[in-house]
Amino acid sequence: MKAFYITEPGKTRLGELELPRPAAGEVLLKTRLIGMCGTDLSTFRGKNPLVSYPRIPGHEIAATIVDVGHDVPAEFRVDTDVTVYPNTNCGKCASCKRGRTNACKFNETLGVQRDGAMKTYFTAPWSKVYVAPGLGLRELSLVEPLAVGFHATERGRVTATDIVAVVGCGMVGLGAMASASSRGAEVIAIDLDNQKLQLAKEVGAAHTINSGSENVHERLLELTGGLGPDVVIEAVGVPDTYRMAVEEVAHTGRVVYIGWAKEPISFETKYFVHKELDILGSRNSLAEFPAVIEVLQKGKFPVEATISATVHLDQAGETLDRWSKNPQAFTKILVEMDA
Numbered sequence: 001m002k003a004f005y006i007t008e009p010g011k012t013r014l015g016e017l018e019l020p021r022p023a024a025g026e027v028l029l030k031t032r033l034i035g036m037c038g039t040d041l042s043t044f045r046g047k048n049p050l051v052s053y054p055r056i057p058g059h060e061i062a063a064t065i066v067d068v069g070h071d072v073p074a075e076f077r078v079d080t081d082v083t084v085y086p087n088t089n090c091g092k093c094a095s096c097k098r099g100r101t102n103a104c105k106f107n108e109t110l111g112v113q114r115d116g117a118m119k120t121y122f123t124a125p126w127s128k129v130y131v132a133p134g135l136g137l138r139e140l141s142l143v144e145p146l147a148v149g150f151h152a153t154e155r156g157r158v159t160a161t162d163i164v165a166v167v168g169c170g171m172v173g174l175g176a177m178a179s180a181s182s183r184g185a186e187v188i189a190i191d192l193d194n195q196k197l198q199l200a201k202e203v204g205a206a207h208t209i210n211s212g213s214e215n216v217h218e219r220l221l222e223l224t225g226g227l228g229p230d231v232v233i234e235a236v237g238v239p240d241t242y243r244m245a246v247e248e249v250a251h252t253g254r255v256v257y258i259g260w261a262k263e264p265i266s267f268e269t270k271y272f273v274h275k276e277l278d279i280l281g282s283r284n285s286l287a288e289f290p291a292v293i294e295v296l297q298k299g300k301f302p303v304e305a306t307i308s309a310t311v312h313l314d315q316a317g318e319t320l321d322r323w324s325k326n327p328q329a330f331t332k333i334l335v336e337m338d339a
Helices: 038-045 137-155 171-182 194-203 216-223 239-248 270-274 289-297 313-325
Strands: 002-008 011-016 026-036 060-068 081-084 121-125 129-131 163-167 186-191 207-210 231-234 254-257 278-281 309-312 333-336
Touching: 002 038, 002 313, 011 313, 026 081, 026 137, 026 313, 038 313, 060 137, 081 137, 129 289, 137 171, 137 231, 137 254, 137 289, 163 171, 163 239, 171 186, 171 194, 171 231, 171 289, 186 194, 186 216, 194 207, 207 216, 216 239, 231 239, 239 254, 239 270, 309 313, 313 333
Parallel strands: 163 186, 163 231, 186 207, 231 254, 254 278, 309 333
Antiparallel strands: 002 011, 026 060, 026 121, 026 333, 060 081, 081 129
């Protein structure tokens, strides 16, 4: 069977692997679609400290069950299309003991600390597999990245009384907007790209700000009655937007960081204390898959509009290279695995 490898920064290849067999409690899955995400781009660029090479990427998964091992519940039937929760947890670290297994100290995410699903077949514990009636393969491949955004709104304790500013209109940021909107919050989308801002409106943003051509500070005050947003969710991961979040959030507001900055950041820490802020990190997702699936089943997310390109496995390497050279040109890239 075929497998796609990132062999070292800037280099990829296709390889061959033996067909795996499902052990007890596992299902054998045929990979159908894989979404490429910012983590894969960082791996390709050599900027992901969690990755060793060579690495098979792939954790945004749409797959079909082709076989089941012993002790698998009856709902996991052959020929059922599914998605997969890609993270592990040890059950023993401080995070796991608190029930926050998404932040397990020893987590191994598919395609990051361990080989992912960008191969023809792979096995997974049935407990990590989600059946989602009515969803097609394209919707299934979006569940994981959207769930990361949904988790950020959970961390930010977003309610219907909040004004929520989301910085970054990539797939994770759009997930945060969709979640905040579904909770009844008023959403402000901030980005440099007008096309992505238009997409944010389709997702549920009530207002948009182009940070390249508008004064973000003045516009946020205008839209919030001079108070600033109750919650700012940062989904970019660069120094300017990290600082923007604490500078623009309202007094006693909440800042949620999803984006992972690749360099040290200097803050005016007076904002932390003077505003008495809640500053929160948000990692992976925890129990958000069902909420995302429900939103997708109700047709409340513009799936096709968010997909920038769909390519075959043979084109995955060159597409990663194009994305690396022009990251603003893509929201979501899907890789078709079928021969």
